Amino acid sequence: MAVVEVEKPQDGVAIVRLNRPEVRNALNTEVRELLASAVESLNQDDEVGAIVLTGGDTVFAVGADLGEQADRDVVGAIRAYTHQAFWYSGKPVIAAVNGDAFGGGNEFILQCDFVIASGSARFAQTEVTIGLVPGGGATQRLPQAIGRQNALYALLTGLPLSADDAFRLGYVSEVVKGNAIDRAVDLAALVASRPRLAVRQIKEVVRLGLDASFEAGIALERRGYQLMFGTQDLREGFASVKEGRAPKFAGN
Structure with a gap:
């Protein structure tokens, strides 16, 4: 049985x-490596x-x-395998x-582009409860997602957020x-049906803009806008509006 299925x-x-139901999908090195390989x-x-x-x-x-x-020393922790494959994915990633x-499960969700949750979903950074600091990006991405004070509440208490609370804070896009x-x-x-070059460019501009000044982010956006005028999909989009029909995008 594969521990990561595609x-x-x-x-x-x-x-x-x-797919490790016997350990509630706990993340070991094998799972992390297979996730990165799958995204690549x-x-x-x-x-x-x-x-x-x-x-x-x-x-x-x-x-x-x-x-x-449990038996790692500092050297083992330094050598431990981690990745940011979902964050750097050129294609959109939706967490269900x-x-x-x-x-670490929540940290993978923080790498995704948006989140759909069931009403039973709960989100938590529990590392502090055993004397650990998050190691997969939560201290940096959670404040971006829900604000500094809400993030510190979650990080310092280890208490879970319900799906409804995560939705209220803007972390979850829909609760179903x-x-x-x-x-x-x-x-x-739906996203896959959109012009793929435009989707890729929007995702990249948003990601890079998060770590840039406002002016630099606006410049990135402007360049993305300009680049789309070299694509056939934009021509098709214009033509479909003019002709009153559904567009047929080819991804180029």
Whole structure:
């Protein structure tokens, strides 16, 4: 049984699924390496326009595999495998979250572009409860997502946020009844149907703009706008509006 599964439920969409139910999808080195490999492969797959990251039906991921970490020394911690593959993915990544997303599981969600959650979803950075500091980006990305004070509340207490609270704070885009995966796949298909060069450029400008000054971010946006005038998809978009028909984008 693969601990990370990849499937393509419909045209343009790939699902990357955590599959270690016996340990509530705890994240060990094997899982982390397979996740990075899956994202790299899907970014090279021209058939895929958007990616959904999900876990099980009752738990997303409870965080790092403590059995793997318990005996590490400082050198082992320095050498431990981590990655930011979802953050740097050229293709959009949507998180579909059912149940608990704790520790490293929540840090993978923080790398995604937006989040669809079931009503039972919970989000937490629990590292402080065992004397650890987050190591997958939460101290930097969580304040960007929900603000400094809300992030410190979560980081310093280790208490979980409900799906409704995460929605209220702007961390979750939609809370759905039942399993989040169906809605996430529908949205991924919608995104995949959009002009792919424009989608890629929007994602890149937003990501780079987060670490730039406002003026630099506006300059990046302007350059992205200008580049689209060299694409056939923009010509098709203009023509479809003029002719009153649905556009047929080719991704070029």
